[in-house]
Every structure is written in structure tokens, then in C-alpha cells.
Amino acid sequence: MNFGLNLIQEQKLIMTQEMQMSVKLLQMSAYELGQYVNKEMQENPVLEEKDLQNTRSNSNEANDYKEAKDYKEIIKYLEKDDYKVKNHSSKAENEEVSPFYYIAQEKSLKDYLMEQIGELTEKPEILDICKYMVENLDTKGYLSAELSDICKELRISNEVAEDALKILQSLDPQGIGARNLKECLKIQLYNLGNNDENIYKIIEEYLELLAENKYNVIAKELKITITHVQKYVDIIKTLEPKPSRGFYTGETVKYIVPDAYINKINDQYFISMNEDVLPKLNINSLYKEIINSGKDAEAVEYVKDKINSAMFLIKSIEQRKNTVYRVLEEILEVQKEYFDDGDQYLKPMTLKRIANNLEMHESTISRAIREKYVSVNSGKIIKIKDLFTNGITSVIGGEDISTINIKSAIKEMVDHEEQKKPLSDQIISNRLNIEGMNISRRTVAKYREELGIKSSSKRKRF
Template sequence: MNINFALNLIQEQKLIMTQEMQMSVKLLQMSAYELGQYVNKEMQENPVLEERDLQNPKNNNTETNEYKEIIKYLEKDDYKIKNYSAKSESEEVSPFYYIAQEKSLKDYLVEQIGELTEKPETLDICKYMVENLDAKGYLSVKLSDICKELTISNEQAENALKIIQSLEPEGIGARDLRECLKIQLYNLGNNDENIYKIIEEHLELLAENKYNIIAKELKITIPHVQKYVDIIKTLEPKPSRGFYTGETVKYIVPDAYINKINEQYFISMNEDMLPKLNINSMYKEIIKNGKDVEAVEYVKEKLNSAMFLIKSIEQRKNTVYRVLEEILVVQKEYFDNGDEYLKPMTLKKIADNLEMHESTISRAIREKYVSVNSGKVIKIKDLFTNGIASVIGGEDISTINIKSAIKEMVDTEDQKKPLSDQIICNRLNIEGMNISRRTVAKYREELQIKSSSKRKRF
């Protein structure tokens, strides 16, 4: 065995991300809502941070000067606030735009159970079942398991389940999709055996649009099957829809506002989404006195953390602002005239124009929104689309416009003779959109439009 203990000098290049760099990246890709949550948490954990007193601007200037002195003392760069156009605080603009804040499904069901005149033990079983409903509103636990857990008979469990399934919304408490649909049909007073057979035995064929096989099995005509399918499609497969089930509550907080004034667009960064951060001047004395070494080191650490947070937030705003400025240049026609004028625009194009890395642009637009003149809230990411070369005119066409054209064709087609992907492809090519049949199929699937064979009506 030959063991060599020689020293070798190797030159290599490595990118090492410091903890501060990692935090800057993390803050950049946070949504406005996430950032607000994070800042509030930091204010609770870092005693040096405090909210600026907006009622006393003179006092704010004093405090700003004081913590600049502290940072100077710590041999750090002065904190310089960049100027951003911000919405006036007198304007009545709520920072929160709600996608959905649904009423709790379980609370709604418990309210209904509270109005029943059943025995207390029966109502307790019902409430227990409500606690075992899944996100769709189905009972996710077997009745036999509930009987064991509560030491009750199968008859008691069946009775309680029947009560649950009689509540609103219809279909609640079903144990699977088939039972959910049948409960709703029963409540509608529909007693047709054929429609129950389709649900019980032929749901897979229904999903495949194989109406001819269903018709053959039930010994009825294809148009009759179509009528049954139309009824089934009116039923709700997810009874919990419209209620809060604990999965998500989403908030949209726009990072900026884009307003058109005298034919010119102005970007206003949303200053309402975060508390106005300041450094608590009380800690200046602790550092200046310097008697308690441990206290001084603790304050220095917290000051560094606070200053880094403030600088990172300003840097985040600056990056988002610059990206929006560049988007406005590229997409001015879109902001003037609407969706049809959205141009193909990639991360690379914006990154090259701003001399930034694509990953920086990607983080800067992640889960971020802007509010435009009309109050419409736009997801910034939706403004980025690839383009398809146009045969006519030479300009690239946005994929959103192509998808819109595909959807319009399908919406206006003869449902007895739905358009195939090839026919759609041919029509798009005639209109100057250079696109293949495979790409048409891809966009159709992204639009959640079924194939022509599954769209056909009889």
C-alpha cells in the first residue's frame, strides 16, 4: 500500500452564500402577505425594532439620526432610505384583497345539529362524525371504527350518519363520490333506476364519454344516456365547496399600484402592507455606556439584525419597482388596451434589460400582485408568456392569445361535430399562428378542455 502525504495546492472557484445573502433571497421571494407576517414576527423577537411614530415626524427624524450614529459607532454603513412613490395615507385603499375566506364547514354543520331535537347521545355521535369529515366533506372513517371508538352499536352509527347526510350542503357525510351523487339525486326526488345504475356501475365510462357502451348495457338510446349525464353533471362532487375546511385562506396584498395619469403610467409601491420600522433609541445608551459587556454584545447583534432587515426590505422594494418599470415599457399596449395586446415576454428578456440574473427576476415576481387603475388585481407572473412565431406580420404572438383563440373555437363549435386538434391547428395557421397539432393538444389540456371525442354530444 502506497500512502502519499504530499501537500497539493488546488485553485478552484466556489460561490459561497452567506447567511445574510440567503436571507435577502428569502425576503425577495416572499409575497407581500408573507413579508408582513415575517416582519411582525421579527418585531416581536427583536426588541431593537419598533414601529415608527407616524404622528410625530419630528421625533422620527431624531430617532433616524440616532440610529445612524449607532451604526456609525458599530463601523457599519449608514442606512439610506431610497425614495419611492407611495400611496397617500389619506387614500382609502385596503391592503387586503380577499380571494376567499370561507365560512367553516364544521361550524355550519354543528349549528344545524344544535337545532335538532334528537337525543343528546345521538347528537354527540353526529358531532363526532362531523370532526371526521375530510376536505371534500366525505366521512373518511369507517362506521365500524366509529362504533369501536365510541362503544356504540352499528344501528346508532347508521342513524347518526343518516342525520348528517340530511344536512346542508347536500351530499355531506357521503363515504365516496357515488354515495355523494346518489344522496343529491334522492333529495331531488329522482327515482329513475337507470341514472342510479350509471352512477353505481358506469362512472368510469361516463368520464371516458363512452355513451354507446352505457346505452348498450342499459338497453337505452345514446340520447337518453346524454340526458342522464346532463343531470349528473349538475350535481356537486365536492359538498364542502364554498366553505372553509382548514386547507387555505388566501390573501392578495398588492406590492404596488399602477395608475395612469395624463396618458402616463406611475408605479406606487404599497407602503401600507408593512409597519414603518425604526430602531429603538433606548439601546443607544446601552452601547455608549459600555459597562455591561454582555448587554453591549447582545444589543450589537440585535442592531445588526434589525438594520439588515430594514435594508433588505428596501432592496426588495427597489428590485420589484425596477422589474415593474421594465414590464411597463414592454407591455404598455396591454395596460392600455387589455388582454388581447399582451406581448410575449420572458424572464430572460427582462433580466437582460435590467442586467440581472433570471433567478432574481423569478424571485422578484413570485406570488406578487399589482393593482391597476380599475382596481383589477393582476398576478405579475401572468404577464410573462412565451411567444409563437407569426406567419403574418412577423411579430410573435402570446401563448395567452393562442389559448384564447382555442377556447373561443371550442365554445362556438357544433357540439355534435366538435373540432379535432388538427382542425383547430389548421385554423390557427390560417390566422397566422405558427403552431403544431401537438402544441394545440398541450394548450387544450392546460385549459382543461376535453378531447373532441369526449366533447361530443348526441
């Protein structure tokens, strides 16, 4: 082993911080980008919302800023375009009040239960225990805490806790306060006045067999007919396994905001980007005084750094918009028949095909369509990623058939099958092959599972 000093020359592609941020912005959804921009506006004092009267585009601003090497030149652009500091007070007076301002806050499940508890005439001590239990409900509406733990924490007897739990479980919605699925279903049956021992026994002992459609085993164990078992199962299927359904439980709501609109005018499609997603960004002209004066060198450096950051954000947003627009333009070229006539005309389309046509990398296309939506003429919101599907070559005609169309054919067969004798995967495969869709039984099983359709044995009715 010896020590030595060597000089090596090599080429490397290093992702700069700006490149990483550009990639991050590209893959953000419209809602996520809006949140990010609002956060940047709070943290970067140089950024402000642009005056709506200003007609210059963000792309022109970004180019002007990029070309201006002297920061005092940037100030000239700001003065030339007559950027003005917005008078927020005057705007607030003339601004229309959104009707959403008057919408009442969504009532939560806990609020709904607390209101009911407040109307009861039980002892205050018991009602307080009920309220404590309400605070321990999970998102399904089940009591997540053990009754023994509640007794220890509140220093109460098990009998008192049981009484409070019974009161909680008597409230609306039915099944609330249950400690598991079986108890939830039993509470609902009891409230419906159903006293049949067999149905309670099915829930307690044979719920797993019920899920697997093994009615014959249940019938043999209970010594009843399969038809009777099926009637019990039909009743159980009407019960609610998640009592909190329909109530606000505090879970985050994910909003869908379309990035673009595709409208058909005179047999021609037009793509328009959603400009309302983001505020129009601008460099605050108040900071020109700091650059022009140059008295405080530290302050000038700080402002320069913030202006650089603001300019890059404006440029990246414009770049993101252009990329998404180009991708949509290419998709529209390929899927025109789909937009004209509906889902059955969706053609197989891959990321590679679009990437090759646009001379981009597949990863760029993947990021450009991630969590992005478009609104079409009818007001229908489409997830862009759903337009990308693989396909198989049809035996008849030799054209590619989209997997979505194959799944649609499978679903239609299952919807119209004889319930007493459901179609097996092999029979579905044979029928699809006759129609020119050459797929195997295993592929049928895969697509069926993706559609959430059970196997033929579990779909059978007696």
C-alpha cells in the first residue's frame, strides 16, 4: 500500500438545489402548489401578489430578470411596468364577499353525540363518563379504549362504566361506541328488534366463513338450509360496519383542483390552464429603495438573495405550466376519440410514447401528470394518469385494445351473469378471446381483483 496524489478528469451530472426545487414543483398537484406558494409569500418579503391590472406575463418577467445582471436594472423594469403596492384596505371595501363565507362549519360526530348527551336526564356523573368515552372514539366510531383502563383513569366501578357504555351505544348513529365489528353489528340488530338467535350466532362465530361465501358450512353447523343462511347474510349486509360514515371525523379532506380545462368549440379542442390556482406573483417594488440606496450592505445582500429566490419561483411555476400544457396537447392528439365519444374509445398510451413525441424523459412526464386533473366540457374531472393505459393487440383487426376497455367488458359480463351460476375466470377468458381480446385466465383474475370483483365461488347465490 502506498499513498499518492492523482488528478482525474470526469464528467458528472449534479442536481443543483434549484434543479431539485424545479423537479419538486413540477410533481406537485395544483392544491399542493397553491399551499407552497402561499407559504413562500409569507416567508419571502420580496414576493407579493401581482396587481390584476398589470398585463405583463410571468414568463416575460422571469426572462427580463434573468437577463438583468445588475439588480438596479430590475428596479427599472419594476418602475417601467408601473408596479404599485396594493392598497389592501381599499380592496377589502370593494371586494365581493364569497358565498362560502356563510356556510356553517361542518358538524363533527363528537359534536353530534355531545348534543344528544346534553339532552339526557341521567345523573351528571354518568353523563360525564359518556362524554369521556366520546373523546375516546376512533375514526370508525368504535370505542378504542379498554373499559378496564377507563375504570382506572376515572376511578369508577366496572358496573358504572357498563351503564355509561350502554347509554352511549343507545345514541344515534346506530352501532356507535361498539368495541369491535361484531358488537357493532349486534347493537344494530338489537335496535331493529331482531331476536333471531341464528343471526347473532353467525355474527359471533361464522363472520369469517360469511366473508368467504361458505354458506354450506354455516348451514351445516346451524342445521338450517342454505337459503335461510343467505337470508341472514342479506340482513347483515344492510348493517353499517362503520357508524361514523357520513360525519366529519377530523380526517383531512383532499381537494381536487383541475390544472387545466379542455373545451370543445366548433369541433376543435382548446386547452386553457387554470390561472386561478395560484396568485399572480410579483417582486415587491418597495425593496427598490434598499437596492438603490446601497447604504446597508448587509440589507442589500439579503434583498438580492430574496429576489433571486423569488425570480426562480416565478420562472419554475411558468416552466411547470408550459410542461403540463405540452403534455396535455400531446395527450389530446392521441386520445381525441376518447374526448369525443367516451371511455370505450380510450386508446392504449404509455409514458414512453408521450416522452418520445415530446423529446422528454419518461420521469419528467411521470412528474408532470402526478396528481393532476383536467376538467372537460361536461364538467367532468379526469385524472390525467388514468388516460395512460397499456393494451393488447386484438386478434380481429390487429388494433391495440386498452386494458380499461377489457376491464369494462369483464365488469359487464359479471353484471349480467346468472347469480346462481356465476362465470368463472376461464369462461370469461374464453368469451373475451372470441371477441378478439386474447388474454389468459390469470390476466382475467388480475383485472377482476383490480375491479374489486370477488371470485365466482364468492359471488354465487343459492
